Amino acid sequence: MSLDKEKIKHVAKLARISVDDAKVESLTKDLNSIFKFIEQLNELNTDKVEPLTSILNQSLRSRKDEISDGKIREKVLKNSPKENEEFFVVPKVVE
Amino acid sequence: MADITNQSLNEIIENIKTKKVSSTDLTKAYIKNIESAKKLNAFVTTTFDQALDKAKQFDNKPNFNQLLPGIPLAVKDLFCTENTKTTAGSNILNNFIPSYESTVTKNLWNNGSFLLGKLNCDEFAMGSSNETSHYGNVINPVGDQLVPGGSSGGSSSALAADLTPATIGTDTGGSIRQPASFTGTVGLKPTYGLCSRWGIVAFASSLDQAGPMTKTIKDCAIMLESMSGFDEKDSTSINKKKEQYSKNLKDNIKGLKIGIPKEYRVDNMPKEVDELWEKGKKILKDLGAQLIDISLPHTKYALPTYYIVAPAEASSNLARYDGVRYGYRSKQGKDLIEMYEKTRSEGFGDEVKRRILIGTYVLSSGYYDAYYLKAQKVRQLIKKDFDDSFTKIDAILTPSTPSSAFKIGEKTNDPVSMYLNDIFTVPVNLAGLPALSMPAGVDKQGYPLGLQLIGKALDEQKILNIGYAFEKNCGFKNEIKKWWS
Known part of the structure; x- marks a missing residue:
C-alpha cells in the first residue's frame, strides 16, 4: 500500500502537527520508503502467534491507592510557558 | 602527575x-x-x-x-x-x-x-x-x-x-x-x-x-x-x-x-567487520570457551518490527508536548488546537515528526491489526529465537x-x-x-x-x-x- 499526500495530512492532523504543503512532498517520499521496509513483515505467517505484550517475566505490581506526595503546585507550574498564578493558561476555548 | x-x-x-x-x-x-x-x-x-x-x-x-x-x-x-x-x-x-x-x-x-x-x-x-x-x-x-x-x-x-x-x-x-x-x-x-x-x-x-x-x-x-x-x-x-x-x-x-548466529552475516558487510568477528571468536576459543553455531531465524525482521513498535510508543509518549504545562510554546495559533499544532510543528525536528507520524498511522483506526498487532507477534518470535538458543549457550558474540x-x-x-x-x-x-x-x-x-x-x-x-x-x-x-x- 502507499501513503498519499491526503492521508499524510490526515495523520498529521491526528498527531496535532501542522505540516506545510511544501514539506508534504518529501514526507510522502520518506514515509513510503519506510513503510516499504516495514512491510517485509507480511512475508511471515503469524496467525498462530500470541502477541508479546510484556518483555518481563513478572506482572505489574500493584500499590496501595493513597496519596504519596502533593502540595507542590509551585514546582508543577514552574515550567509553564504562560502562567497565571494557580493555573495553566491556554488560548480562549469558550466564548 | x-x-x-x-x-x-x-x-x-x-x-x-x-x-x-x-x-x-x-x-x-x-x-x-x-x-x-x-x-x-x-x-x-x-x-x-x-x-x-x-x-x-x-x-x-x-x-x-x-x-x-x-x-x-x-x-x-x-x-x-x-x-x-x-x-x-x-x-x-x-x-x-x-x-x-x-x-x-x-x-x-x-x-x-x-x-x-x-x-x-x-x-x-x-x-x-x-x-x-x-x-x-x-x-x-x-x-x-x-x-x-x-x-x-x-x-x-x-x-x-x-x-x-x-x-x-x-x-x-x-x-x-x-x-x-x-x-x-x-x-x-x-x-x-x-x-x-x-x-x-x-x-x-x-x-x-x-x-x-x-x-x-x-x-x-x-x-x-x-x-x-x-x-x-x-x-x-x-x-x-x-x-x-x-x-x-x-x-x-x-x-x-558462546553462540555464533549465522544470520548476523549480512550482505554488503565490510570484510573488516567479518575479519574482526573471526578474531573475536579466536580470542574466546583460545581462552577456553566453546563456540557453537546457532540460528536466530527472525533476525531480519527485527528492524521492521522495531520501526512499528518504537514509533507507536513514541507517538503516545510525545503527545505530552503540547505547549501548555512546560516546554516551548508557539507564539502563533488563534485557538487551542492551532496552538498545539504550531507548537509541535516548530518544536519537533524532522526525524521526530516522521516517527510520530509513523506511530500515529500504525495505531490509527483500521490499521492497528495490520501493523502494531503484527509487530507484537513478530516480537514474540524474535524473543523466542533467543529463548530457544539460550537453553544451550551462555552468551552470543556478534x-x-x-x-x-x-x-x-x-x-x-x-x-x-x-x-x-x-x-x-x-x-x-x-x-x-x-x-x-x-x-x-x-x-x-x-x-x-x-x-x-x-x-x-x-x-x-x-x-x-x-x-x-x-x-x-x-x-x-x-x-x-x-x-x-
Whole structure:
C-alpha cells in the first residue's frame, strides 16, 4: 500500500502537527520508503502467534491507592510557558 | 602527575582514594579539557560552578568507601536533573528545568559522584548519528567530520575525548552500543528493568534502558553497580538483590558456550567487520570457551518490527508536548488546537515528526491489526529465537555495527539507510536482553569497530566477565590524537 499526500495530512492532523504543503512532498517520499521496509513483515505467517505484550517475566505490581506526595503546585507550574498564578493558561476555548 | 584524564575510571578512583589527586584538581582537569573541546559540541549544558562546589565539599569531608568517590560525571541530556536544564536534544524542551532528579542519576550522586554537564544527543534519542539534535552535530574525536554514533553521541564523544571519566546513555535500539563501537569505547545495555526509567525523557517505554559507557570493562561494572537497582517509581523495575559487578569480575571463561548466529552475516558487510568477528571468536576459543553455531531465524525482521513498535510508543509518549504545562510554546495559533499544532510543528525536528507520524498511522483506526498487532507477534518470535538458543549457550558474540563511523551528512537523506545501522543492536532491545559492545579493532581507515556480547536476561555479570577476559587478550588501544584543542 502507499501513503498519499491526503492521508499524510490526515495523520498529521491526528498527531496535532501542522505540516506545510511544501514539506508534504518529501514526507510522502520518506514515509513510503519506510513503510516499504516495514512491510517485509507480511512475508511471515503469524496467525498462530500470541502477541508479546510484556518483555518481563513478572506482572505489574500493584500499590496501595493513597496519596504519596502533593502540595507542590509551585514546582508543577514552574515550567509553564504562560502562567497565571494557580493555573495553566491556554488560548480562549469558550466564548 | 601525568594527565589524569586519560586514565580509566577505576584508576582515577584509586588515585582519589590514595590521595594522589583531589576531587577539585580532577574536576578542574576535566573542565580544562571541556573548554578546549568546543569543536566537538559534545555538551549542551555545563555545570562547572556546581561541580567545583561539590568537589570542594568532597575534599573537605571525603568518604572513600563509596563506589564513585568525588568523581565528576557528564550525563546524556535525556536524564532529568533537578534545577539543571534538560533538553533531550529538542527545541521543544529548550527551556525545561526539571524540579526532580532521575533515579539513575540520583543513584550515581548517592555513590559519591556529581554532575559536570549534560551531553548532546539525537532529539528524543531518535537517531544513529547525533545529527537530529536541535543543538547541532557532535563530532567524533576519532576524526573531524565523522559522526560519533547516536543517539548517545555526546556521551561517546565526550568519553573518548577525555571530557568525562565515564558516562551514561540510554539504549532503545542501539543508542549506547553503536556510539560505543564508533568511538572505541565500552557500552552496555542492561536487561530491561534493571535500571529505573523514572525521570528519563521517554522515547519507547517497552524498549528504553539506561546503561553505562566507559573506557574499560571494569569501569563498566563499577558504573552499572552504581546506577542500577529497584525503583518503586518505575512500574517495570525488577525487584532483586543488588549485584556487586565490579567485585565479582572474573576473567576465567573456560568452558563457557558462546553462540555464533549465522544470520548476523549480512550482505554488503565490510570484510573488516567479518575479519574482526573471526578474531573475536579466536580470542574466546583460545581462552577456553566453546563456540557453537546457532540460528536466530527472525533476525531480519527485527528492524521492521522495531520501526512499528518504537514509533507507536513514541507517538503516545510525545503527545505530552503540547505547549501548555512546560516546554516551548508557539507564539502563533488563534485557538487551542492551532496552538498545539504550531507548537509541535516548530518544536519537533524532522526525524521526530516522521516517527510520530509513523506511530500515529500504525495505531490509527483500521490499521492497528495490520501493523502494531503484527509487530507484537513478530516480537514474540524474535524473543523466542533467543529463548530457544539460550537453553544451550551462555552468551552470543556478534559484530556491534555493520560498519565503522561514517561522515556527517552521508546518510541523512535516506532514513532507511540510517536505520540499518542498528541491524545488530535492535533485536536485543525487542527481547529485553542485556548486551555489551566492546572495542575490538580498527578498519583500514583506522576507525574503531566493536563486537557485541548478548546475554540471558539478568546475566550482566557473565557478559562482563567474558568482556573482561576478551579485553585483556585483544590488545586494542584507542589511539585518539587531540586534534581539536
